[in-house]
Amino acid sequence: MAGRQAARGRGAGRRAAVRAAAPALALALLACLTGGCGLTSGSPMADGVRPGSIGRGLPLKGADLTVTSKSFSENIVLGQIMGLAFQAAGAKVLDRTNIQGSVGAREAVRSGEADAMYEYTGTAWITYLGHDRPIPDPARQWRAVADADARNGLTWLAPAALDNTYALAVNRADARKYGTRTLSDVAALSRRNPRAVTLCVESEFAARDDGLQGMAKAYGMDVPASRVQKMDGGIIYTQVSGGGSCTFGEVFTTDGRIAAMRLVVMDDDKHFFPNYNAAPEINSGTLREHPAIRDVLDPITARLDDDVARQLNARVDVDGQDPHEVAKEWLLKEGFISK
The missing domain is CATH 3.40.190.120 (Osmoprotection protein (prox); domain 2)
Structure with missing residues (x-):
């Protein structure tokens, strides 16, 4: 179930070639631009969490930040992790995670309707940016995406080892x-x-x-x-x-x-499959206003790898636990935040 959710959540055809993805993507973007992307509701995060190893000195105090995500379990958990980290650093956070479809969540961040989400490098490179050949090296793939999306008003922070491919x-x-x-x-x-x-x-x-x-x-x-x-x-x-x-x-x-x-x-020892590394995608204007976001998220992203993702995803998809509580318990266990 989680794998199929991931496939659906990453847009029209997880690895769709540009010829197949571009028409659907263009229509979806047009709908977002003319009719909105569906971020019409949300709920404040009010967990009372405090700084742990991140957020000391409350560098985001006074910030009002909106986090979003796609609708599959892994991305919802990542959105909750991001929101809780912002809370611990002093921000007021509006939770608008669990948005249907990749395009809606991305366009919300690009337009400023939301401030941040976790996105996947391969999704951006192939589905959004219109390339049909992935870049085998994950660092170069991330850099190419970051450079291209800078022109779209989006800043990509350092990527995780987490690679959902x-x-x-x-x-x-x-x-x-x-x-x-x-x-x-x-x-x-x-x-x-x-x-x-x-x-x-x-x-x-x-x-x-x-x-x-x-x-x-x-x-x-x-x-x-x-x-x-x-x-x-x-x-x-x-x-x-x-x-x-x-x-x-x-x-x-x-x-x-x-x-x-x-x-x-089985290890893909010849690196055949595309890289889908998760990384924070931030509205560039938001990051200019609140540059401390980078320092808050970088240590957390660095801890996210495939093993961590499998454990968190299993708690949601196998054990039926709430994504918010799964994210919170992991952040507490890792010492990133405190009660």
């Missing part, structure tokens, strides 16, 4: 049995022992050049069509974890079910 995963028993840790290992296994490798993937992943076809070509992975099964994303996780019809399954790297189902993610 495609991967293959296997259950722990099969990982031990076959000794696979990387996609190169899977490719070698497919050539050495073809019967050992069955893949369960979603239909879109199976058809895309930046999905199964491109991955197989980049790694020399020899998996015949008869050993590739197409199914809904939610079923993939259960099939892989239970030792069903899939040895390896397509997953999203920060999905909470990876930890909950004790799956092992």
Whole structure:
């Protein structure tokens, strides 16, 4: 569920080529510009949190800040983390997270209707900025996005290691049995022992050049069509974890079910898949007025990686906990804020 939510939340086609994404994006942007982006309500955050390792001296005291997010669990949690950090630093915060669709949340920050959100580098580069080829190096990808979006009135702060992209995963028993840790290992296994490798993937992943076809070509992975099964994303996780019809399954790297189902993610050792690193996207005017935002968020972003995201996402999507409370408990546990 979380993986599919992430896919939907990142706009029309998670890795849609420009030819496919541009018309829908243009229409959505036009709707935002002419009719608003839907940020018509919100609720003040009133948690009474105090500085911990961030926010000392209340550098945001007197600031009125609005945070937003997309509508899938991971991005909502990140929005709550951001809002709570601003509160601890002294700001009054309006919570307008959980906005349907990528474009609405981004346009709200660009227009100043909201001040900040966590966005993904690959989403911005491909879906918003109109490129059809990702940049393999994550630091260069972030820098290219930051430079381009500076002209759009948006400032990207330092990125997280958190990278919500495609991967293959296997259950722990099969990982031990076959000794696979990387996609190169899977490719070698497919050539050495073809019967050992069955893949369960979603239909879109199976058809895309930046999905199964491109991955197989980049790694020399020899998996015949008869050993590739197409199914809904939610079923993939259960099939892989239970030792069903899939040895390896397509997953999203920060999905909470990876930890909950004790799956092992294969390292993309040739860096084939695009980078979708999360980073704070701030309205540039807001940042000029409140430059302390950078110092408040940078240490938190630096702590966010795939393992942290999986744990937080699992608490929401597997355990059914409230994203705000999940974010708050994590910030307290890490010492970033205090009660």
